[in-house]
Amino acid sequence: GAVVSQHPSRVICKSGTSVKIECRSLDFQATTMFWYRQFPKQSLMLMATSNEGSKATYEQGVEKDKFLINHASLTLSTLTVTSAHPEDSSFYICSYSALGGGFEETQYFGPGTRLLVL
Amino acid sequence: AQSVTQLGSHVSVSEGALVLLRCNYSSSVPPYLFWYVQYPNQGLQLLLKYTSAATLVKGINGFEAEFKKSETSFHLTKPSAHMSDAAEYFCAVSVNTGKLIFGQGTTLQVKP
Numbered sequence: 001g002a003v004v005s006q007h008p009s010r011v012i013c014k015s016g017t018s019v020k021i022e023c024r025s026l027d028f029q030a031t032t033m034f035w036y037r038q039f040p041k042q043s044l045m046l047m048a049t050s051n052e053g054s055k056a057t058y059e060q061g062v063e064k065d066k067f068l069i070n071h072a073s074l075t076l077s078t079l080t081v082t083s084a085h086p087e088d089s090s091f092y093i094c095s096y097s098a099l100g101g102g103f104e105e106t107q108y109f110g111p112g113t114r115l116l117v118l
Numbered sequence: 119a120q121s122v123t124q125l126g127s128h129v130s131v132s133e134g135a136l137v138l139l140r141c142n143y144s145s146s147v148p149p150y151l152f153w154y155v156q157y158p159n160q161g162l163q164l165l166l167k168y169t170s171a172a173t174l175v176k177g178i179n180g181f182e183a184e185f186k187k188s189e190t191s192f193h194l195t196k197p198s199a200h201m202s203d204a205a206e207y208f209c210a211v212s213v214n215t216g217k218l219i220f221g222q223g224t225t226l227q228v229k230p
Binding site: 004006032034042043044045046049091093095097105106107108109110111112114 | 217220221222
């Protein structure tokens with residue numbers, strides 16, 4: 001299966017600061033990627049979908065100005081949480097779909113980033 | 119709209135016993151269905167997926183799932199549980215844009 005890395009694995013920051021999370025595909029070129037957040041003991045909720053070179057499509061209720069997504073290359077996507085607040089504390093997970101996000105395709109998930117905002 | 123329901127947020131079995139994790143789906147079109155496993159503080163790993171080929175799908179680590187259209191179910195089974203199977207399991211359905219809709223998750227506990 002595909003290998004996806006995320007950095008950092010864990011970050012603690014002060015309220016009001018911005019945090020950038022990187023998601024890399026290590027062994028294939030990813031045209032479509034997804035960002036999820038997961039609260040403790042809950043399921044994954046899709047935040048946004050992006051295609052390389054295009055603007056991200058955000059799910060209803062997700063603030064696009066707060067969660068900035070950049071998918072500038074086929075191997076790197078970043079999620080920046082701007083002006084983070086304690087309620088943004090969560091587990092953020094990215095995933096890649098190798099062939100364009102068709103609905104029968106497998107998504108490969110990164111190991112996740114634990115964000116704690118104090 | 120597509121949705122997934124996992125019956126039972128917590129399942130406990132003895133080591134060596136049968137594992138059965140239930141998943142029911144709702145979809146207006148033929149669904150693509152997935153089972154993922156998540157170990158603590160890690161991302162998700164694909165166990166298996168159904169893509170309209172065979173209704174009985176075999177996955178990794180001895181898991182398999184059967185697609186039953188009449189029951190709108192895609193239950194996950196393993197004949198004999200191992201301690202290393204203890205984890206969180208998610209059933210998911212893929213919608214026509216490639217997005218995954220996840221169920222609530224089921225925590226599998228394996229007792230020695």
